[in-house]
Structure formats: structure tokens, C-alpha cells
Amino acid sequence: MSGLTFTLLAEPTQRLDLSPLTPQKLAGLSAGEIEKIELGGGGDQVKVGDCFKVEGSDPETIVFEGGSKRLDWIGTDMEAGSIRVTGDAGALLGRRMTGGSIVVKGSVGPYAGSQMQDGRVEIQGDAGDLAAGPMAGELRGMCGGTLIIRGRAGERLGDRMRRGLVAALGGCGDYPGSRMIAGTIVVAGEAGRMPGYLMRRGSILLDRPPQELSPTFIESGPWFSAFASLLERHLMQEGIVDYPFLGEGPMRYVGDNAVPGKGELVISSLKV
Amino acid sequence: MLTLIKGGHVVDPASGRNGVGDVWIEDGRINAAPESREPDESFDASGCIVMAGAIDIHSHIGGGNVNTARLLLPEYHKAHLLRPNATPLSNLGWSTHQTGCLYAQMGFTTVVEPAMSPANALHTHLELADIPIIDRGTLAILGNDDFLLSLIRDNASPDMIEDYVAWTVASARALGVKTINAGGSAAFKENVRTFSFDDEVPSYGVSSRRIVKTLQTAVASLGIPHPLHVHCNNLGVPGSFETAATTMGAAEGVPMHLAHLQFYGYGTEGKRRFSSAAAQLAEIVNASPEITIDVGQVMFGQTVTISSDALRQFAARGSARPKKSVIYDGEGNGGGIVPFAYKNDYYGSLQWAVGLELFLLINDPWRVFFTTDHPNGAPFTAYPALFKLLMSREARREAMENLNPQALKHTTLGSLDREYSLEEVAIMTRAAPSKLLGLADRGHLGDGAVADVAVYRRDEDAERMFGAAELVFKNGELVVRQGEVVSLRPGKTLRVATQPDKAIVKKLEGYHQQRYGLSLDWFDFPDWAVGRDEPFGEVPCRT
Amino acid sequence: MTVAWIGNRDAQVPLAIEHATALLVKSRCPVITLDTDVDATRAALALARRAGAVCDTLSDGVRQETALFTSSGGMFIAPTEAIRRADVVLIVGTLPPSAMEFLQKLAQTEPDLAGGKSRTVFSLASGDLPDEVAKVARVISARDTSVSGAAALLRSMHAVRRTAVSLEGFEELGAALAEARFVAIVCSGHGCDALALEMLQGFVSDLNTSVRASMVLWPASERGWGSALVSTWNAGFPLPVSFQSGVAEHDPRRFRASRLIEEGEADVWLHVGSEPVSPPDGIELIVLADVANPIDRAAVTIATAEHDSVVFSGMAGTFVAKAAEASAPSAASVLSQILEQLPEREVAPC
Numbered sequence A: 001m002s003g004l005t006f007t008l009l010a011e012p013t014q015r016l017d018l019s020p021l022t023p024q025k026l027a028g029l030s031a032g033e034i035e036k037i038e039l040g041g042g043g044d045q046v047k048v049g050d051c052f053k054v055e056g057s058d059p060e061t062i063v064f065e066g067g068s069k070r071l072d073w074i075g076t077d078m079e080a081g082s083i084r085v086t087g088d089a090g091a092l093l094g095r096r097m098t099g100g101s102i103v104v105k106g107s108v109g110p111y112a113g114s115q116m117q118d119g120r121v122e123i124q125g126d127a128g129d130l131a132a133g134p135m136a137g138e139l140r141g142m143c144g145g146t147l148i149i150r151g152r153a154g155e156r157l158g159d160r161m162r163r164g165l166v167a168a169l170g171g172c173g174d175y176p177g178s179r180m181i182a183g184t185i186v187v188a189g190e191a192g193r194m195p196g197y198l199m200r201r202g203s204i205l206l207d208r209p210p211q212e213l214s215p216t217f218i219e220s221g222p223w224f225s226a227f228a229s230l231l232e233r234h235l236m237q238e239g240i241v242d243y244p245f246l247g248e249g250p251m252r253y254v255g256d257n258a259v260p261g262k263g264e265l266v267i268s269s270l271k272v
Numbered sequence B: 001m002l003t004l005i006k007g008g009h010v011v012d013p014a015s016g017r018n019g020v021g022d023v024w025i026e027d028g029r030i031n032a033a034p035e036s037r038e039p040d041e042s043f044d045a046s047g048c049i050v051m052a053g054a055i056d057i058h059s060h061i062g063g064g065n066v067n068t069a070r071l072l073l074p075e076y077h078k079a080h081l082l083r084p085n086a087t088p089l090s091n092l093g094w095s096t097h098q099t100g101c102l103y104a105q106m107g108f109t110t111v112v113e114p115a116m117s118p119a120n121a122l123h124t125h126l127e128l129a130d131i132p133i134i135d136r137g138t139l140a141i142l143g144n145d146d147f148l149l150s151l152i153r154d155n156a157s158p159d160m161i162e163d164y165v166a167w168t169v170a171s172a173r174a175l176g177v178k179t180i181n182a183g184g185s186a187a188f189k190e191n192v193r194t195f196s197f198d199d200e201v202p203s204y205g206v207s208s209r210r211i212v213k214t215l216q217t218a219v220a221s222l223g224i225p226h227p228l229h230v231h232c233n234n235l236g237v238p239g240s241f242e243t244a245a246t247t248m249g250a251a252e253g254v255p256m257h258l259a260h261l262q263f264y265g266y267g268t269e270g271k272r273r274f275s276s277a278a279a280q281l282a283e284i285v286n287a288s289p290e291i292t293i294d295v296g297q298v299m300f301g302q303t304v305t306i307s308s309d310a311l312r313q314f315a316a317r318g319s320a321r322p323k324k325s326v327i328y329d330g331e332g333n334g335g336g337i338v339p340f341a342y343k344n345d346y347y348g349s350l351q352w353a354v355g356l357e358l359f360l361l362i363n364d365p366w367r368v369f370f371t372t373d374h375p376n377g378a379p380f381t382a383y384p385a386l387f388k389l390l391m392s393r394e395a396r397r398e399a400m401e402n403l404n405p406q407a408l409k410h411t412t413l414g415s416l417d418r419e420y421s422l423e424e425v426a427i428m429t430r431a432a433p434s435k436l437l438g439l440a441d442r443g444h445l446g447d448g449a450v451a452d453v454a455v456y457r458r459d460e461d462a463e464r465m466f467g468a469a470e471l472v473f474k475n476g477e478l479v480v481r482q483g484e485v486v487s488l489r490p491g492k493t494l495r496v497a498t499q500p501d502k503a504i505v506k507k508l509e510g511y512h513q514q515r516y517g518l519s520l521d522w523f524d525f526p527d528w529a530v531g532r533d534e535p536f537g538e539v540p541c542r543t
Numbered sequence C: 001m002t003v004a005w006i007g008n009r010d011a012q013v014p015l016a017i018e019h020a021t022a023l024l025v026k027s028r029c030p031v032i033t034l035d036t037d038v039d040a041t042r043a044a045l046a047l048a049r050r051a052g053a054v055c056d057t058l059s060d061g062v063r064q065e066t067a068l069f070t071s072s073g074g075m076f077i078a079p080t081e082a083i084r085r086a087d088v089v090l091i092v093g094t095l096p097p098s099a100m101e102f103l104q105k106l107a108q109t110e111p112d113l114a115g116g117k118s119r120t121v122f123s124l125a126s127g128d129l130p131d132e133v134a135k136v137a138r139v140i141s142a143r144d145t146s147v148s149g150a151a152a153l154l155r156s157m158h159a160v161r162r163t164a165v166s167l168e169g170f171e172e173l174g175a176a177l178a179e180a181r182f183v184a185i186v187c188s189g190h191g192c193d194a195l196a197l198e199m200l201q202g203f204v205s206d207l208n209t210s211v212r213a214s215m216v217l218w219p220a221s222e223r224g225w226g227s228a229l230v231s232t233w234n235a236g237f238p239l240p241v242s243f244q245s246g247v248a249e250h251d252p253r254r255f256r257a258s259r260l261i262e263e264g265e266a267d268v269w270l271h272v273g274s275e276p277v278s279p280p281d282g283i284e285l286i287v288l289a290d291v292a293n294p295i296d297r298a299a300v301t302i303a304t305a306e307h308d309s310v311v312f313s314g315m316a317g318t319f320v321a322k323a324a325e326a327s328a329p330s331a332a333s334v335l336s337q338i339l340e341q342l343p344e345r346e347v348a349p350c
Ligand SMILES: [Zn+2]
Pocket: B058, B060, B114, B259, B260, B373, B376
């Protein structure tokens, strides 16, 4: 028998909390039991069976057929296995996941990969604000794993990030890598204002100059780190990019000197 | 309407009752002699302990600083998590609604918010009015305000100072007066970073001692029932027991209340130069009948410290966990909000033990009050666990097994066998607070008392017993049944009716016009502003 | 004279209330936006709880100010205390019109608690200041750097760390800071976003290693900030707060009212306050405001007025009572009447 498929019956009329639908939480449940699971999130009591047609049996491979911006918390706390969404997803995709993989065909809401620890999330469309960032009040963003956004990311990509790799390949909004503590952010495409604002450590790599660079980042010459080619090779091996996207001799800036921080901002002049 | 609570074990120290009997309620009051009438409703309390509703004399439940703590820590609100889980602060009584409900469920019916900045009085009362079920009271903070410090510097007459205190208490609708690190916040604004009892506020040349003595005298002369509530200097500092001892020495026979004494019970012995000095402090308290204290017990786990002691909170910023904080320089008093997690390491273990030593070594339950300085030592939801520790030496032994043995060696706790009786608990949480705050109409089950009654199902495990009351009545109305809230009646905020003199109002009007360019109306408010019908209950001054 | 409208037609207030209630009853996702007094906020929160609605402010500045508190906190000073104590004032970013009287006071008075020192006012990226202030303020210029960049420069230069460009006029400021008795940084979510405010708080923290300094954070909207504070004690959270799922939740992105409205997630929008609002297609708008005419494209407009009320005052730094009489009903009373007509709904308390 193949994976477990949840086919969305209609566009939900309220936000749905899909956190109960992960490989670990569904292990050992019958289709009938799964259909009775309550999905919070909105005003009305809604069960899985009210919103989805459930087929298949192996919860290690979950597919959400159809999608919606109102499907929140997909893959929360996921430990292993895979989830595929054939359309859009809502907020908090892969929140605090510790392993496994999630692929979303469409676009997603804010906080994708929020506080994720490990595993891999790939979004083929756009992502909302604070991808790989914390929720309000929290002091930690992403803590490990890989988050790939093929489309454009919103504001504050990788806010308060501590570890892991984030790639936004269709550009990003303002303040990518704000308050970053460590980890790596790669942006191909147009980046907004002030990358690395208030950052302490970590690396932000841009394939072209951002809209505005904070004057508290100091140019420290061309980037010749061994890490450069290693990273590019890793990105290509992982299928994240299919070309050496930084080109020759990108410039390196160190900051945010206001904090003071020792992060690095690597900017290619390839796409000026 | 005549209500009978039948056949419970009544513990009412004020009347000396301690045995099985009935309690009658009529029209919101205790009726001690209902003759032979039939009750309209009757509750079977057999197998239960019946006490007056408890009174908490010191718990930070509302006002600007408390609200800022909520603002600072949304991630600790239980609803912040996807499926409300037990997070460390989830049962802290975070919203006004929760505060009222959680207190009522434990059988507490009156709670005093001890730190209202007069400049923020309306905000405090707006919040207190939104706390359901329970009655509230609040203490006005003085002792860092320019007006008072200037009066003292200029050797103003005692009358003038009394008038100012009376005006402040009246306009802020306070139940009493508190002074917090007297002069310390003012000195901190002048870049002073440590401040002791005999240090002077630079621009005024006025010492903390002089401020405390001035306020203590004024409060006593005005007949405000609650003696000056003193938060000493040097809170939390190793060696601060000397500050507390010196402060108690300055009471000089006139009543004085020391808040959360546990936070001053620290000596400087041992390798870490942090040891228990609880025994020395307890000895002084035992020998000084004019002194009352509350403990401010530490319990383990995540909490947030909320204090108007801006100087101290600024110094504590580095130990914030999670790493964020707010420091506020207000008019007169400011404050600081620093989240903190008490761990069972050397320091946490010692603080925990110091609090218990004070409870157990101070002999007179009429002069030691049950607090965690919510939420500074622990959230008030830790009370049931604390009752158990006081009532069972076995529970203490068990708890000590998980704590740092080096720390415990620097305390006397292991040698203390005392166990609080139910009667002593009732004194400490009912009869004594009634006396301390001048709330003659509650804290006991005598004829005519407000019918605030807590009924607990008797249980060997005091934590279970006090955690969820079987029945709670507030003003005679059933508000809790089997630990669940059944009515959200509004309570009142209790205030002392001081009569300020006209002359001081004129002087203050001039002062505010000159210094702020603002009329005195900005610093006062009409009763309707609270937005509730009859929001206040009046407590008379002593004559 | 009490007035209300259903669409553009005059209506009796009770009928308008009935109509508004009916819209809320059938709504799947109602949103309430507030910039109002304490009682109206209390009533709106109670209504939101019952209706499963989201409450928010329309002020983006209030959102920035809220984020400063939730993400890092900081050091703050009451405006009235700053007037008496600050000998060095630095205005950063633009401030809302409600702050102008305060700025004038700072410019035109001397501190009486600064040990005899007089006041120097500096400004950085503050736009047009009132004449009295512009006359005395020493302008620090960051040229074409944005206010976030300027804030970063300020902190970096004060710590004598390298920067790519310099602030013009920093030397005089630097000298004043070194000698200061009390430094007040005056700013607002109106002109600084949350990260710029956080940067300025870092600067305040740096200053406090040697002198005393703090921030006057002037609310971008006084009533909006007041509503946020009332929500904080009532629901446990600042705005936006959602009661959709039965428990109060705070999330500045998912529950941002402007997003819910623009993206068509909300179907009924109840606005309490005086800012001009205009509904996109497909949303039913109910407005409670001090107006003489119906709001264009609103389903229901009810003219309300502030009676005796309590509002947040930037100058006082806290709530103040404002006595007033009016014939129109208060927003709080209209909201309470709507609440009374709404059917009960299971909602967990916060
Ligand atoms: Zn306290």
C-alpha cells in the first residue's frame, strides 16, 4: 500500500491547524481514526474527514492533494518521513521539525521552517515573512536543517537564525538575516534593504547588491574563503542551485559593527 | 437568603473556633446566630475544613509593570503554543481574568497589589477592576518622588508631610503606603549604582533612613491601618541581611512591615560567599514585636521578576532568562521587569531554604506572612506546594534530596522539625492579614463579617487540599464548586479613606504647573474613570 | 440627536445595531480594528471573544512598538520625567503630530532635576520639526541613509567602531553624551520600525555603561497603544489578538487586520475609531466613529462620541481620564449592545 493522501475537498472557510497530521502522530491509526481527528485553528470544530478525503495507509509518506493558504502548522514537530503539498500551504510550515522532508509545490505563509532543528523543507513558490524566524517573543529562529525557497521570501528571512542553511532563489524582502546569530543564508535574486541588520555571526551570501546596505558593514576585500567553493559545491550537489551563483571574486563585508557583530555579508557583483 | 455550610471542621483563629460546626451566611455576611431558622440552601461540609477566605498581602497582580511583563513575554502565555501545553508560566495568572479565577480556586478572596506608582494609579485600578471575583487593594509607592524628597530636604513640618501622604493615598485610592529601596530609584537616575540605608540621594542630601523614618511616622500618625510597607535596599545582594537588620533596628518600636524578607536573608560565608542568614533575621523579628514580615518564598521554575526597584533590576539585567528585560524610569518610581528561572543549583537551593527557614524560625504566625512575592519568587500558583512544605517536614526532606547539598549545609533547614498546624495556616493567611491591613470585616468567620468562606476537602496531602477548594463563597455568593469557578462576580478595590488637607492640594497644583506645565488633574482621576459601578470599598483609618 | 446608517440610508440606532449583529453572526472571520478608549476596547475584546473575531489596530507604528517589547524590551523613561531630567535629548526619526507639544516643551524649558545643567536638543532623521524645536535643535545628518542605517551609525560611532560613512555633526553629540547627566532618546514606531527601535535600545544600553540614558517611546497612535495595553491585561496579549480558535492567540503576521482585510480572509470588518477606512470588495464594513455622514461603502455606520472616557496619553505616559458630554452613544455602549444580541459561543477564558 502506498502513502497516505489527504485530498482537500474544498477551499477551507477558516484556518486549519494540521499539526496532528505528521508521520509520527498518525503511525498506527486506521483511516477511520484519522478522519475523526479534530483540527483546531478556526471557530468551528472541524474533523479531518470534514475537509479531506483520506486514502492510502502508510503515514511515512503523506501527501496533501490540493492546497490552501489556510493550512497552518503542516509538519509541526515532524521527526522523519515525508510530507508533500501539491498546492499552497499556510503559516508555520515545518515549525520545530527535527527530521524528514517537506516539499510544497505552491507558496506558503509566514514562519516557514520556524525554529526547525533538522530535516529539509523545500518551497517551490514564494514564502511569507520570517521564514526560518521565531514567533513573536521567541529569541531563537531556525536551529538547523535546510530550508529552500525557490520563489521569493518575505521580510526578515532567517531572523535570529542560529544554525542551518536557508536559500531563497527568487530574492527576498527587507532585513534578511536580521539579528542572525549563526548559520548560512543564500539569496539569489533581488534582496531588499539592510541585510544582516543587528547580526552577530553567520554568513549571508547575495548574488547581487541589496537595495540598501547598512553603513555599519565594512568592506574587507574579495572573498577567498575555502568555505566559498565548498558551499557552492554543496549547493549544487543538493540541487539547490545549478550554477556557481556567486561568480568570481565576490566582495566580503563584516558586521554588523553596531552590535558589534562578526558576521559576514558576501555580495557578488555578477548581477549588478 | 440564608445559607448553611454544615458540619465542617471550622478553623477560625480570630474567634478561637477549631472544631466541627456550622457556618451561616445571610445577605453576604456571616450570621453567627441564625436562631432556629431553616436555611434556604445548605451545603454539606462534612469531611471538610472551613476557613474564612484567604488574604494575600503582597502579590503583583496588576498595574503598569505587571502589564509590561505580559507584553515582554508573549511566548510564555499558554495559548501561544499550538495546543495549550503546560509551559513554565502557563499557570501564572497571566490575564486579569485568570488571576481572579486561579486565586478563587485556591480559596483566596482578597489580594493586595503592593506596588502602585501614584503616577500610574489609574492604570493600576483599571486592571484591578478587570480581575473578577476577588476583592483587591493596593499600596501607593512613595520615597523616590521629588516632591517628598524636597520636603524632607527642606525640613518641611511633619504636618505638611502627613498632608502629602494623605493626598497621595486618597488620590491614588490606596490601602496603604509602600517604600521601595527608598531613595534608590531617585539616586539611580543620578547614575548611582549601589545604594544602602545610610546613603544619601545626591541632589537632596537625604538618606534612605530618613525617608523611611519620615514615611513610617506619617503613616502611623495618619492612622493608616497598614504600617509602612518597606522594601529594603540591597535586595538579593550577598550580605544584605545586614541591610534588613539595620532597617528593622530603625523601626524603634513603631510598626513596620518588611516585604519579602527572604531576598535579604543572605550572608557572605562559604566558598561562594553566599550563605543563609535567615536565623539571624528570624531572631531579630522574634525580638521585635513592632515588626511584621512576609517571606517571598522562592520555588523552582521559570518566572519573571517585577519590581519598582529600578536600581536593583538594572543590575539584574545580565541574569535575565530569556535574555530580555525592561527598565523604566518613571516619575518618582520606575521599575524593572527581568524574567528569571530558579534552578536547583547552589544559589536557587539556598534561596529556597532561606525562605523556609524564615517561615519555621519566626515563632509568631501573626507576624510572618505567606507570600512568594508573586511572581518574583514564584507564581502564586505555587502556593499549594508551599503549604505542603510548611505543614510536612517529610515533604521538605523529600524536596531537599533534589537540591544542592553544599547550599543546604549553609542553612539550618535540615534541623528544623516544625510543622505548621491548620490553625497556624489560618492565622497566617486569614486572621493576621485582616489585622495587618485593618480589614476588620474579613479574615474571620465572626458575626457580621463579609461572607468570604473557603471550604477544603480534608486531605493528608496539603498541596491537593489547598490547590482546589471544594467550595468558595465571596460575599456569600458561591463562586467555586469542586475547584471550578461557577460565578464571575465583580469584586471591589479596597481603599483607605484619608482626608487630605486643602492647602496641600493648592501647593501640589502649583508644583505640577511649575514643574510639568500640567494641571494636577493629570495626576488624579475621578471614580467613574475605572469604568465599573462602585469600584471601591472604603476602609476606615484608625482613630 | 443619535444617528446611524444602513448603507447610505438613515436608520434608527437600534436597527443599525441589529443589522451589525446579523452581519457578525453569519461572519466566518470577523475582524475588529480599534483605536479607541479603555471602555470601548474592553467591550470590543468581549465582543471579539464571543464572535470569534480578531482584534487589531490599524496603526503600523503601534505594531512596531509592540514588537520592540515582545522581542527585546529595553529602557524607557516617562515623558514628564524626561522634561525634568534630560539635559541631552536626541530625537531620532519622525514623530507623530501628537508628540509636537512634548517636543516644544523639551525645546522651550530647562530641566530642573539635572543639577543645574541646561538642555541641548539634537535631531537625527526627524523630518520637519515644529519651529520652536527646529530653532534650537542641532541637526545630525545621515544624508541619504535610512533611519535604520542612521540608528546603526549612531550606535557604532558612539562605540568608536568603523563605519562606511559618518554622521555629520556627531562630534558635538558625542561630547554632549560623554558629559550628560541624563540622555533621553526620543522616538516612535511612527518613524522607526521595530528593528531600528531595537538598535536604538542597544545604543541606550551602551550609554548606560557610563552615564544614565533612556528612551521616550512616543506611541504612533495614543489610542491604538492604549487599546494594545488593555488587550494585554484582558487577553494576556497585545494586539493583534485572535479568538478564532477559542483561545486568545497573538501573532502579528497571521492576525494582522490589514492583511486579513486585503487578502479577503475577513468577511466582516468592524472599525472603532476615527481614521478613514474604506472596505475592499467582498467585505462588510461596520464603522463606529464620530461622523456626521455615513462612511462610503460601509454596510453600517453608527455615529458615536467619546463621553467621559479614559484614553492613553503620550505626555502622561499612562492612561488619563477625559470628561466630556455628548448626545451620541459611546462606542462602548454600542459594542455592548451588539454583544448582548450575539448568541453564546463556547470560548475558553484566557
Ligand atoms: Zn513585591
